[in-house]
Amino acid sequence: MMLFQVRGGVKLSYRKELSSESPIVRMPTPKRVCIPLQQHVGSPAEPVVEVGQWVGKGQLIGRAGRGISANVHASISGTVIAVEDRVAPHPSGLTQLTVVIESDGADRWAELPQPITADFPLPATPKELNDRVAAAGIVGLGGAAFPSAVKLDMRYKYSIDTLVINGAECEPYITCDDRLMRESAAEIVDGVRIMAYALAVEHIIIAIEANKPKAVKAMREAAKADSSIRLVTVPTRFPMGSAQHLLLAVTGRETPADKRTAEVGAVVHNVATARAVSMAIRRGEPLVSRVVTVSGLGVREPANVEVPLGTSVEDLLTFCGGLHPVPTLLIGGGPMMGAPLPSVHAPVVKGSSGVLALTASETNEGPESPCIRCGKCVTACPAGLVPVEMAQLIRRGDLQGAKAIGSQDCIACGSCSFICPSHIPLAHYFSFANGKLSALDRDARQQDRIRSLVQARNERTAREAEIKKAAAAARKAAKAAAAKATAEPPTQLLEEST
Amino acid sequence: MDANMMTQAAQAVGAIGLLGTGLGVILGVAARYLSAPVDDRTEAIAALLPGSNCAQCGYAGCKQAAAAIVDGRAAPNCCPPGGASTAQRVAELIGVRLAVDGSDTALPTVAWVDEARCIGCTRCIRKCGSDAIVGAIKQMHTVLPEVCYACGLCVTECPTNAIVMKPVMPTLATWHWPKPAAKRPTAAA
Numbered sequence: 143m144m145l146f147q148v149r150g151g152v153k154l155s156y157r158k159e160l161s162s163e164s165p166i167v168r169m170p171t172p173k174r175v176c177i178p179l180q181q182h183v184g185s186p187a188e189p190v191v192e193v194g195q196w197v198g199k200g201q202l203i204g205r206a207g208r209g210i211s212a213n214v215h216a217s218i219s220g221t222v223i224a225v226e227d228r229v230a231p232h233p234s235g236l237t238q239l240t241v242v243i244e245s246d247g248a249d250r251w252a253e254l255p256q257p258i259t260a261d262f263p264l265p266a267t268p269k270e271l272n273d274r275v276a277a278a279g280i281v282g283l284g285g286a287a288f289p290s291a292v293k294l295d296m297r298y299k300y301s302i303d304t305l306v307i308n309g310a311e312c313e314p315y316i317t318c319d320d321r322l323m324r325e326s327a328a329e330i331v332d333g334v335r336i337m338a339y340a341l342a343v344e345h346i347i348i349a350i351e352a353n354k355p356k357a358v359k360a361m362r363e364a365a366k367a368d369s370s371i372r373l374v375t376v377p378t379r380f381p382m383g384s385a386q387h388l389l390l391a392v393t394g395r396e397t398p399a400d401k402r403t404a405e406v407g408a409v410v411h412n413v414a415t416a417r418a419v420s421m422a423i424r425r426g427e428p429l430v431s432r433v434v435t436v437s438g439l440g441v442r443e444p445a446n447v448e449v450p451l452g453t454s455v456e457d458l459l460t461f462c463g464g465l466h467p468v469p470t471l472l473i474g475g476g477p478m479m480g481a482p483l484p485s486v487h488a489p490v491v492k493g494s495s496g497v498l499a500l501t502a503s504e505t506n507e508g509p510e511s512p513c514i515r516c517g518k519c520v521t522a523c524p525a526g527l528v529p530v531e532m533a534q535l536i537r538r539g540d541l542q543g544a545k546a547i548g549s550q551d552c553i554a555c556g557s558c559s560f561i562c563p564s565h566i567p568l569a570h571y572f573s574f575a576n577g578k579l580s581a582l583d584r585d586a587r588q589q590d591r592i593r594s595l596v597q598a599r600n601e602r603t604a605r606e607a608e609i610k611k612a613a614a615a616a617r618k619a620a621k622a623a624a625a626k627a628t629a630e631p632p633t634q635l636l637e638e639s640t
Numbered sequence: 641m642d643a644n645m646m647t648q649a650a651q652a653v654g655a656i657g658l659l660g661t662g663l664g665v666i667l668g669v670a671a672r673y674l675s676a677p678v679d680d681r682t683e684a685i686a687a688l689l690p691g692s693n694c695a696q697c698g699y700a701g702c703k704q705a706a707a708a709i710v711d712g713r714a715a716p717n718c719c720p721p722g723g724a725s726t727a728q729r730v731a732e733l734i735g736v737r738l739a740v741d742g743s744d745t746a747l748p749t750v751a752w753v754d755e756a757r758c759i760g761c762t763r764c765i766r767k768c769g770s771d772a773i774v775g776a777i778k779q780m781h782t783v784l785p786e787v788c789y790a791c792g793l794c795v796t797e798c799p800t801n802a803i804v805m806k807p808v809m810p811t812l813a814t815w816h817w818p819k820p821a822a823k824r825p826t827a828a829a
Contacts, residue, residue, distance in 0.1 A: 180812070230812055232812055232815075233817075234810070234812070234815040236810065236811065236812055236815060238812050536819075538739065538741075539738075539739025539740050539741040540737065540739070540740075541740045542728075567820045570817060570820045571819070571820055573816070573817040574816065574817045574818060574819045574820065576816075577815075577816020577817055578740055578816060578819075580816070581724075581814065581816060582724055582725045582728060582740075583725075584814070585723050585724055585725035586725035586726075586728075586729070588725075588786065588787075589690070589722060589723060589725055589726050589789070591786075591787060592690060592770045592772075592787050592789045593690055593691060595770040595771055595772075595787055596690055596691045596692050596769050596770050597691065598771075599769060599770065599771050600691070
């Protein structure tokens with residue numbers, strides 16, 4: 143199949159061999175899990191359990207909030223011992239509302255919805271399937287954690303004709319999708335067919351990077367189940383796994399800036415998401431675990447582990463033999479787009495594709511030196527931006543200037559920072575600028591709201607003063623009339639008496 | 641004689657009238673075409689400021705502050721309750737570039753009522769420019785933090801010192817990366 147040229151990107155040394163040959167192992171049930179109520183893009187889920195309550199595995203503990211949100215389920219059976227703020231797997235080290243469950247050791251499932259086991263065509267409407275995916279709390283497992291049901295709902299807003307399944311896995315070290323494709327290809331393809339049915343699309347494309355030949359083979363075999371599935375091998379180049387870039391590579395459709403892929407008629411889902419969808423429909427199981435790659439030279443036994451959500455990074459690292467040489471950096475996600483973990487107490491969440499313990503030899507944090515204008519960042523930028531100029535504007539405080547040349551189209555892939563020979567933290571500048579710009583936007587909206595309240599109050603007080611004045615005048619007039627009335631009778635009386 | 645006087649009076653009245661009309665027309669035209677432009681930026685800036693006349697900027701009210709900003713006596717970011725976004729908008733209006741370098745480390749604040757101390761006198765409610773305080777007589781009051789713009793008028797008004805300004809802590813939804821630390825090479829000599 144013809145592939146389309148994608149601009150920019152970088153060649154990386156992948157270091158996937160550390161974990162790519164270790165089969166997925168199930169982690170034993172941890173003693174305790176801390177399940178954050180926001181593991182997805184959108185508004186946090188609201189807790190529906192109380193401290194002291196027993197919950198079964200797969201029981202709903204957080205109901206999706208308003209707007210874009212997702213359900214959260216218990217990943218083990220046991221007792222809820224706290225619903226409180228705990229450290230989030232977020233570089234800020236801030237806390238978030240978390241349900242803490244202590245295991246009862248039984249790992250007993252709660253009552254699950256009736257599975258749909260019938261073969262295709264499914265005896266369910268797309269709406270029913272979509273509701274089941276939403277109820278199961280499935281979010282994009284590639285890392286962005288966008289609620290999947292919302293994506294499947296796109297067909298009612300846009301005309302969608304293509305479903306792209308993302309098996310690119312372009313981040314170094316991360317091998318969880320690779321292993322999943324090799325070991326659970328049939329389940330993935332089943333999930334893909336369910337999603338295609340729910341979306342009513344004609345074209346299904348499964349895209350896998352060329353550096354995973356075994357996954358390609360397994361998936362090709364499994365994909366024979368449905369003739370409308372096309373399997374495509376895409377070149378190994380970072381960031382091929384970005385939804386917009388993958389879509390461009392396999393269909394030639396370019397997603398406009400600040401728009402979703404749905405606007406050009408395609409929806410992109412990750413392979414692990416497809417498997418989660420299959421589990422939710424075929425077995426009724428909500429999303430309670432995910433495969434995480436634990437890797438890096440700082441880990442004694444790199445592995446791909448199926449982890450109950452909410453397991454602490456500490457427990458996970460202990461399961462993988464602990465840390466070997468003391469690592470310099472602990473990362474949640476991949477080395478390019480992941481973020482440092484604030485603490486080993488942070489939990490594994492739906493969006494955690496990896497936990498990496500990197501040693502000094504694996505990081506490249508040289509001292510920053512002046513820009514030499516080599517232009518490598520411009521060539522590398524997959525979004526077609528000019529990182530060098532944007533960083534310069536941001537450095538001197540001109541965020542509006544940076545915005546004007548597209549800083550908000552940055553996909554934060556980190557290719558520019560990676561390629562920069564002067565070790566300038568370019569992507570960091572853009573994260574700062576875009577964060578600050580949205581903070582300013584939020585602030586402006588709040589100020590507008592406050593101003594309208596102030597105006598309403600001023601108008602109200604003016605009106606009240608007017609009414610008071612009118613009332614006072616009326617009182618005065620009444621008083622005068624009364625005075626006149628009381629003043630007159632005596633004269634009459636006087637007249638009468640005389 | 642009588643008729644002569646009448647004519648002279650009519651002439652005088654006519655002349656003055658004509659003069660008046662002529663000058664009036666000239667003045668009217670001049671007012672229209674030769675007028676000095678009124679600086680309407682004052683109005684525009686006043687519309688951007690919160691409009692509650694809290695006087696934290698050091699001027700009597702928002703209109704006066706707006707005039708001072710136009711005259712260059714006050715900085716575009718002189719309004720603490722307006723915050724960074726208002727400062728940006730004002731700066732844009734008067735053509736000044738305000739650098740956003742992330743050095744504004746001071747957290748925004750909002751008023752907070754210590755409920756144990758509140759006696760329910762409603763004095764703060766009457767003072768609050770954006771109706772951000774709810775409560776009734778002899779009922780506890782509380783501040784709606786999302787519409788409080790930290791003018792601080794309630795703090796001085798409270799007879800029991802029950803109101804304090806508290807910093808707004810960043811949350812996962814509002815946190816963003818700080819600006820990368822500038823590693824300036826030390827200038828040689």
